[in-house]
Amino acid sequence: ALPVVAIVGATGAVGVELLECLEQRDFPLSELRLLASARSAGKTMTFKGKEITIRALDENSFDGVDIALFSAGGSISKVYGPIAVKAGAVVVDNSSAFRQDPNVPLVVPEVNPEAVKQHQGIIANPNCSTIIALVPLWPLHVKNRITRFIAATYQAASGAGAAAMEELREGTRAYLEGRPFTPTVLPHPYAFNLFSHNAKVDPANGYNEEEMKMVKETWKIFGDADIRISATCVRVPVLRAHSEALTVEFERPITPAEVKDILATAPGVRIVDDVEKNYFPMPVDASGQGDILVGRIRQDISDPSGRSIQLFVAGDQLLKGAALNAVQIAELL
Ligand code: A2P
Numbered sequence: 001a002l003p004v005v006a007i008v009g010a011t012g013a014v015g016v017e018l019l020e021c022l023e024q025r026d027f028p029l030s031e032l033r034l035l036a037s038a039r040s041a042g043k044t045m046t047f048k049g050k051e052i053t054i055r056a057l058d059e060n061s062f063d064g065v066d067i068a069l070f071s072a073g074g075s076i077s078k079v080y081g082p083i084a085v086k087a088g089a090v091v092v093d094n095s096s097a098f099r100q101d102p103n104v105p106l107v108v109p110e111v112n113p114e115a116v117k118q119h120q121g122i123i124a125n126p127n128c129s130t131i132i133a134l135v136p137l138w139p140l141h142v143k144n145r146i147t148r149f150i151a152a153t154y155q156a157a158s159g160a161g162a163a164a165m166e167e168l169r170e171g172t173r174a175y176l177e178g179r180p181f182t183p184t185v186l187p188h189p190y191a192f193n194l195f196s197h198n199a200k201v202d203p204a205n206g207y208n209e210e211e212m213k214m215v216k217e218t219w220k221i222f223g224d225a226d227i228r229i230s231a232t233c234v235r236v237p238v239l240r241a242h243s244e245a246l247t248v249e250f251e252r253p254i255t256p257a258e259v260k261d262i263l264a265t266a267p268g269v270r271i272v273d274d275v276e277k278n279y280f281p282m283p284v285d286a287s288g289q290g291d292i293l294v295g296r297i298r299q300d301i302s303d304p305s306g307r308s309i310q311l312f313v314a315g316d317q318l319l320k321g322a323a324l325n326a327v328q329i330a331e332l333l
């Protein structure tokens, strides 16, 4: 029989995209169950032309569910993930709750699909900034080991949820109309501004949680904890696609031509690198599509050894950064 699939957090920024991905990819299922908070219970969402009534999440929500896609935040995952597993479901979790658990595979299907087999009920979907960097870095790493990379991110509102996207719209409207606006979702004024990522900063090393996720998740997904990684994560006033500047050092010398050659056939990657037209990856072009756009492919002139490359990438945070990657994991299952 075809699986019963549940979405936990169906009304959220990622939840809506999960439903959309299941529909667009014609995911084989016998029933789609939509779960959210009591606030949304009774409302409906449309899947393949049919209205489905949203139910309030509770302990009995997973009876008969085979695959549960979680995107309602880490605290919900921690409580209800194990309940879903007990009920017999395999959980694909979008939150950071289980990512560093050694019994939980952390999967990007283009990188480590085989890790799915090791699951004990829960599979974790990586952080969006990690996924967007690793899809293009993996095929390079396979050919010429990456020894170090430095990332600077330009992250969209969507990473902080639907309410943050609305706050960006509202704050921009208020700014243009000259009205005062006090942000309540994100900690700083967002319109015509940017700020260091809103995740907690560790006073011990000065890095925020988002930056450390990029470090530790890369080690786990690549299976290589010797890669030296540093990141600066920044929120920019973009709705739904993250961009990243990547400085990548390899074991052996490498040229931009070699990088382009490798990335030209890499799954999930599209090269956007038109030097003449000054046309490179942009979040507006990345929005709504599954591929990671890669451009500004050039030798890092600050490294005379010829082992370093500079890249600029953009990917849809809600799709490959979250919903699409989770549905691809469910497809592997
Ligand atoms: P709801 O819309 O009913 O509040 P986002 O990531 O965009 O902020 O979305 C969060 C998602 O998590 C929403 O679907 C939200 O549902 C859901 N959610 C939040 N709190 C709970 C809860 N206590 N139980 C179930 N779902 C929740």
Ligand code: 11C
Pocket: 094, 095, 096, 126, 127, 128, 129, 155, 156, 158, 159, 160, 210, 213, 317
């Ligand atoms: C952002 N990546 O863009 C974050 C949000 O670990 O899944 C998601 C946090 C996570 O703000």
